[in-house]
Amino acid sequence: xxxxxxxxxxxxxLRTPAAEVTEVDGSLVRLCDDMFTTMxxxxxxxxxAPQVGVQKRFFVYDHGExxxxxxxxxxVESDGEWVYEEGCLSVPGLSWEIVRPKTIHLVGIDLDGNNxxxxxxxxxxxxxxxxxxxxxxxxxxxxxxxEQRRDARRALSELAMARAGLLEGARAQGKTRASGGLQxx
Ligand code: ZN
Numbered sequence: 001x002x003x004x005x006x007x008x009x010x011x012x013x014l015r016t017p018a019a020e021v022t023e024v025d026g027s028l029v030r031l032c033d034d035m036f037t038t039m040x041x042x043x044x045x046x047x048x049a050p051q052v053g054v055q056k057r058f059f060v061y062d063h064g065e066x067x068x069x070x071x072x073x074x075x076v077e078s079d080g081e082w083v084y085e086e087g088c089l090s091v092p093g094l095s096w097e098i099v100r101p102k103t104i105h106l107v108g109i110d111l112d113g114n115n116x117x118x119x120x121x122x123x124x125x126x127x128x129x130x131x132x133x134x135x136x137x138x139x140x141x142x143x144x145x146x147e148q149r150r151d152a153r154r155a156l157s158e159l160a161m162a163r164a165g166l167l168e169g170a171r172a173q174g175k176t177r178a179s180g181g182l183q184x185x
Contacts, residue, residue, distance in 0.1 A: 001033050001034055001037045002034055002037065003034065003037050003038040003041050004034055004035065004038045004052035004053070005052070005053075006038065006042065006047075006051055006052065006089050006090060007050070007051055007052065007053055007090055008090050008091070008092060008159075008163065009090055009091050009139060009141070009156065009159070010160060010163075011053075011090075013050050013053050013055065014050055014051070014090055014134070014137065014139060015137045015139075016050065016055055016137050017135070017136050017137045018048075018049060018050050018054075018055045018056050018057045018134075018135045018136075018137075019055055019056060019057065020056075020057050020072055021056050021057055021058055021071050021072055024071060024109070024111055024112075024113055028056075028058070028071075028111070029111055031049075031052075031054065032058070032060055032069045032111060034052075035047050035049070035052060035060045036060050036062070036067075038052060039060060039061075039062070039089075040062070042089050044089045045061060045062060045063045045064070045127055046059060046060070046061040046062075046063070046127045046130065046131045047059060047060050047061075047089065047131075048131045048132075048134030048135055049134075049135070050134050050135065050137075051089060051090050051134060057071070057072050057073065057135045058070060058071040058072070058073070058135075059073070059131035059132075059134065059135070061127055061128075061131065063123055063124055063127055065124075066124070068110065068116075069110060069111050070106065070108040070109075070110070070116055070128070070131075071108055071109045071110065071111070072108050072109060073106055073107070073108035073128065073131075073132055073135070074106070074107050074108060074132075075104050075105065075106055075128070075129065075132060076105050076106075076107055077104065077105040078101035078103065078104040078105070078125075078129075079101055079102065079103045079104075080101055080102030080103055081099055081100075081101065081102060082099070082100060082101070082102035082122065082125075082126070083097050083098070083099050084097070084098065084100070084122075084123070084126050085097050085098075086098045086126065086130060086140050086143075087140075088130070088139065088140050090134075090139065091139065091140060091141065091156075091159075092159070093159070094152070094155050094156075094159070096140065096141075096143075096144055096148050096152070097148075098140060098143045098144070099143075100125075100126060100129050100143070101125065101129070102121065102122060102125060103119070103120065103121045103122075103125050104119075104120050104125045104128060104129060105117070105118070105119055105120075106118045106120055106128050106132075141156070
């Protein structure tokens with residue numbers, strides 16, 4: 001098992017609606033194993049396929065009271081309202097209070113191809129709605145109100161600058177390695 005790089009905001013894969021899974025095969029099962037490893041290492045309680053660059057409709061989760069993989073998830077019913085401070089591994093270090101329905105009825109299939117039907121409440125419902133957003137190319141910043149959006153803009157540009165700095169650093173290291181390679185006979 002290995003970890004995958006978690007894509008962060010600005011990466012177009014996070015803004016592309018993912019395609020239905022047509023077959024649950026061994027490679028999907030292995031990818032889910034890697035996604036669990038990646039999620040636990042982060043650490044996080046949920047990870048959707050687009051966050052590791054895979055444009056397919058499934059996610060893994062473990063909120064401490066249950067874990068699993070939901071393939072081709074759909075919310076068939078939602079009810080109530082709940083404010084919860086929500087973060088995202090793809091928007092690292094930032095979180096906002098976001099209003100969403102409090103309870104949902106989620107259906108989909110699991111890795112054995114069995115139908116899944118979950119009546120989720122509170123944190124579990126929040127997690128499922130968040131992961132399903134990822135499959136539709138939606139990020140938590142899309143749920144902000146005007147005031148949160150103003151604050152977010154500054155925080156996100158700082159994040160982008162910090163990441164650009166990291167990338168420059170990585171490129172410089174790459175160059176060192178490459179020129180080292182060129183010196184070989
Ligand atoms: Zn997320």
